[in-house]
Amino acid sequence: MRAERVFAYGAAAGLLGDLILGDPRRGHPVAVFGRAAGAVEQVLWRDHRAWGALHTAVCAGGATGAAALASRAVRTSPSASVALTAAATWSVLGGTTLGREARAIGAALAAGDIAGARERLPHLCGRDPQSLDGPGIARAVVESVAENTSDAVVGALVWGAVGGVPGLVGFRAVNTLDAMVGHKSPRHRRFGWASARLDDVVGAPGARLTAALAVLAGGDPGGATRAWRADAGRHPSPNAGPVEASFAGALGVRLGGTLSYGGRVEHRPVLNTHGRAVEVRDIERAVRLSRRVGVLALGVSVAGRLTWAGAVRRGQAGRRTRAGGRG
Numbered sequence: 001m002r003a004e005r006v007f008a009y010g011a012a013a014g015l016l017g018d019l020i021l022g023d024p025r026r027g028h029p030v031a032v033f034g035r036a037a038g039a040v041e042q043v044l045w046r047d048h049r050a051w052g053a054l055h056t057a058v059c060a061g062g063a064t065g066a067a068a069l070a071s072r073a074v075r076t077s078p079s080a081s082v083a084l085t086a087a088a089t090w091s092v093l094g095g096t097t098l099g100r101e102a103r104a105i106g107a108a109l110a111a112g113d114i115a116g117a118r119e120r121l122p123h124l125c126g127r128d129p130q131s132l133d134g135p136g137i138a139r140a141v142v143e144s145v146a147e148n149t150s151d152a153v154v155g156a157l158v159w160g161a162v163g164g165v166p167g168l169v170g171f172r173a174v175n176t177l178d179a180m181v182g183h184k185s186p187r188h189r190r191f192g193w194a195s196a197r198l199d200d201v202v203g204a205p206g207a208r209l210t211a212a213l214a215v216l217a218g219g220d221p222g223g224a225t226r227a228w229r230a231d232a233g234r235h236p237s238p239n240a241g242p243v244e245a246s247f248a249g250a251l252g253v254r255l256g257g258t259l260s261y262g263g264r265v266e267h268r269p270v271l272n273t274h275g276r277a278v279e280v281r282d283i284e285r286a287v288r289l290s291r292r293v294g295v296l297a298l299g300v301s302v303a304g305r306l307t308w309a310g311a312v313r314r315g316q317a318g319r320r321t322r323a324g325g326r327g
Contacts, residue, residue, distance in 0.1 A: 002309065004309040005306075008302045008305065009082045009085070010084070010089060011301065011302060012298060013089070014085065014090040014091075014093065015093060015157075015295070018089075021090070029092075030176055034180060037177060041055055041180075041181065044058070045187075052191035052192055052193055053194035056177055060195075063173040068165075089168060092156045095152060098148050099145075099287040099291065101123050101124045102124060102144070102283050102287050105117050105121060105141050106138070117129075121140065121141070124148075127140045134280070138278045138282065139255060142282055142286045143255050145247075146246075146247035148290075150203065150207045150243045151206075152175075153294040154207075155171055155205070156172055157298055159171035159205075160301065174202050177195040178192075182195045182199055204238065204239055206297075207238075207239035207243050210297070211232070214243070214293055216296065217293050219250060219252070223249040223250065223275075224246045224249035226249060227245045227248050227249030227272035228242055228245045228246045231248075232245040232246075232271075244271055248272035248275055252276065253275045254273065255271040
């Protein structure tokens with residue numbers, strides 16, 4: 001079986017597994033990787049960019065290399081290759097758990113349980129929950145759903161289409177490292193620089209595809225496009241900007257503004273200034289948009305892989321024909 005069909009069948013099965021099952025309760029491979037990366041950090045940590053780059057290379061390179069070895073071990077068995085791709089896809093995708101956590105917070109807000117919503121918010125994002133009221137929590141949830149649609153779903157599928165199982169695993173490893181050390185805390189300002197920059201690079205294709213699919217799948221394509229063009233570049237993150245702006249436009253809400261991370265207050269630009277304030281009901285709308293974007297991303301990734309493989313084979317056939325003619 002050709003590699004593009006292995007990816008198509010395996011990725012579809014993996015996405016279906018995530019939609020039905022969500023993340024495993026125990027022994028999640030991403031959590032296992034996180035613990036291993038934390039152990040490596042304890043050994044390698046120095047307040048220096050070069051040591052952080054070594055940490056990134058060891059952790060992300062090790063995960064990608066292990067995935068490549070596993071792929072090579074099963075490459076002669078189509079069924080095993082599809083199964084490995086499905087398992088890897090299911091492991092790295094997090095769309096269903098993302099939706100569950102967002103809905104749980106939304107349910108607490110709808111019931112007037114602000115304390116419960118604050119307690120659950122750290123499961124979804126790194127904001128300081130005690131500094132947020134109900135509308136602030138709702139806005140944080142919608143922003144997190146938008147950003148994680150790219151990080152936990154679309155980006156992984158894009159890199160899976162490019163590199164198969166090593167692409168899936170490598171992308172999620174880089175994304176996890178960025179979440180662990182890529183922030184500007186005193187400990188990680190220098191050490192996490194390499195992980196943060198690498199995450200910006202590998203996250204760029206998925207972020208742009210997420211934004212484009214939000215335009216297509218949202219209820220207001222014109223508004224989503226305008227917000228993307230006008231406001232994405234004002235966001236401090238080159239990848240979160242397009243995603244959050246397009247989601248804001250598609251949902252007709254305002255995102256951005258003042259927020260707090262780890263005791264640091266940030267004043268971010270408002271995205272989609274013509275939108276209204278986020279309401280609790282927008283959490284469910286964001287989750288549904290995220291799911292539509294994820295399904296569309298699977299279709300685009302599979303189609304792209306099939307198209308590219310077909311073009312490569314046609315090019316190879318053409319070169320063989322020309323070589324034969326010269327003979």
